[in-house]
Amino acid sequence: MTQQNNTEKDEFDLRNFLPFLLNQAAEESSLEFQRVYKDRYGMLRTEWRVLFHLGNYGEMTARDIGSRAKIHKTKVSRAVRRLEQRRYLQRLRDDKDRRVERLSLTTSGQAVYRELRGIARDYDAKLAARFTTGEAALLRMMLRRLAGMD
Amino acid sequence: MTQQNNTEKDEFDLRNFLPFLLNQAAEESSLEFQRVYKDRYGMLRTEWRVLFHLGNYGEMTARDIGSRAKIHKTKVSRAVRRLEQRRYLQRLRDDKDRRVERLSLTTSGQAVYRELRGIARDYDAKLAARFTTGEAALLRMMLRRLAGMD
DNA sequence: GGATAATAGTTGATTTTGTAACTAACAAGG
DNA sequence: CCTTGTTAGTTACAAAATCAACTATTATCC
Numbered sequence: 001m002t003q004q005n006n007t008e009k010d011e012f013d014l015r016n017f018l019p020f021l022l023n024q025a026a027e028e029s030s031l032e033f034q035r036v037y038k039d040r041y042g043m044l045r046t047e048w049r050v051l052f053h054l055g056n057y058g059e060m061t062a063r064d065i066g067s068r069a070k071i072h073k074t075k076v077s078r079a080v081r082r083l084e085q086r087r088y089l090q091r092l093r094d095d096k097d098r099r100v101e102r103l104s105l106t107t108s109g110q111a112v113y114r115e116l117r118g119i120a121r122d123y124d125a126k127l128a129a130r131f132t133t134g135e136a137a138l139l140r141m142m143l144r145r146l147a148g149m150d
Numbered sequence: 151m152t153q154q155n156n157t158e159k160d161e162f163d164l165r166n167f168l169p170f171l172l173n174q175a176a177e178e179s180s181l182e183f184q185r186v187y188k189d190r191y192g193m194l195r196t197e198w199r200v201l202f203h204l205g206n207y208g209e210m211t212a213r214d215i216g217s218r219a220k221i222h223k224t225k226v227s228r229a230v231r232r233l234e235q236r237r238y239l240q241r242l243r244d245d246k247d248r249r250v251e252r253l254s255l256t257t258s259g260q261a262v263y264r265e266l267r268g269i270a271r272d273y274d275a276k277l278a279a280r281f282t283t284g285e286a287a288l289l290r291m292m293l294r295r296l297a298g299m300d
Numbered sequence: 301g302g303a304t305a306a307t308a309g310t311t312g313a314t315t316t317t318g319t320a321a322c323t324a325a326c327a328a329g330g
Numbered sequence: 331c332c333t334t335g336t337t338a339g340t341t342a343c344a345a346a347a348t349c350a351a352c353t354a355t356t357a358t359c360c
Contacts, residue, residue: 011281012267014206015299016290018312019183019270020199022176022295027220030169044346049170056164063308071179075347077310099355117162120169127168130295135288140166142289145280147174149165194316213338227340249325249338254307 021144033123037116046071046079048116051105054089055113059104061094088112151225172296183273187266192236198266201255204239205263209254211244223299237261 012126014020029146037043053065060068062076071133080103088109094100105113128136144150164170187193193201203215210218212226221229230253233239238259244250255263278286292300 012206012271014202015294016274017270018274018290018293019180020202021290021293021297021299022172022179024220024235024299025293026169026172026176028297029172046347050172052167053162056162061308070174072348073309074249074311074349077308078346081310082281097308097356103311121162121165124166124168127296131292135292137220137286138288139292140168142285143168143175144283145167146179146277147171148178149171149174196317210339222318223339224319224341227338228316231340247326247338251339 017148029127033120036119041112041116044079044082046075047083049084050076050079050107051088051113051116052120054103054105054118057108059102061100061102063100065103083109168296179277183270189227191262191266194229194232196225197233199232199258200226200229201238201263204253204268205260205267206253211250211251211252213250215253233259260284 001032029054034045037048041048049069049071050065050066051061053069057068062073062080064075065071066076080091084091089103089105091101094102131139152153184195187198191198199221200215201217204217207218212223212230215221216223216226230239230241234241237256239253239255241251241253244252246249
């Protein structure tokens with residue numbers, strides 16, 4: 001692994017490139033939480049997200065979830081089916097608009113959600129503890145802005 | 151999309167959960183750059199990363215790239231093969247250790263790298279411009295720490 | 301009202317990724 | 331040397347993501 005290139009003025013370092021950095025940080029900082037929902041609950045990434053949306057915001061449609069979390073509708077559709085098969089959520093056809101399904105967590109879905117939410121809360125605190133309170137708040141603010149969640 | 155749940159003390163908001171936030175920010179902030187390497191060069195995410203590692207750091211082995219960027223070796227292997235097929239990189243069997251392949255960019259690989267690097271630089275600047283200089287520097291620092299890149 | 305377009309969600313075919321098992325080369329210790 | 335273990339990289343098969351086409355329902359507007 002020798003140094004070559006960069007004979008021209010080198011104002012670029014991959015390790016500082018924001019999209020790369022964000023991805024590395026996202027990947028690394030979700031590893032531990034991933035192990036919980038994956039190994040312990042056999043859930044996929046999209047599945048815990050759907051579960052958390054329903055747990056956090058209450059009844060929603062697949063479309064709502066997709067647009068909030070920017071998940072493609074086919075991914076949502078498949079995640080919903082699997083959560084339904086595990087009896088974590090139920091669908092209710094909307095009578096006003098019969099294309100729409102109103103999704104909500106079952107009792108056992110809520111139990112799983114509360115369990116995972118506790119773990120998520122602790123894990124988040126652990127991550128944030130690497131910074132001062134002010135820094136962590138600033139970080140969240142900047143990430144929300146980058147994510148277009150303002 | 152009604153509000154239900156959270157009857158108990160609600161100290162948790164998905165929109166502030168760092169792993170989620172990081173992922174959303176990473177996803178959103180790489181969209182535009184992705185369009186460039188994907189639509190314009192037919193490259194996959196792992197491929198531009200391998201290309202950038204070689205362009206940025208010079209000759210490396212597949213193993214080096216994988217450990218630096220935390221990419222699994224099978225992913226690296228496949229990305230290398232495709233970049234080789236497109237004549238963007240070349241392999242050289244190491245004579246000291248004949249298991250190892252020393253990878254480096256071809257002339258046209260370097261041309262593509264320089265092109266993409268320029269775009270990356272501009273794009274990064276555009277992202278960083280959403281913050282003050284100090285905030286952006288702090289953001290990068292925090293991300294490096296979260297990514298375990300200290 | 302009836303054609304046309306738009307929306308919610310699903311399904312199927314293709315591509316990409318993940319997991320394990322594999323080959324080939326080197327290393328260490330007897 | 332010669333077993334045993336380790337490392338670099340590839341391949342095969344299963345799982346998951348992507349993209350396009352599909353059904354069913356509602357909205358638009360002439």
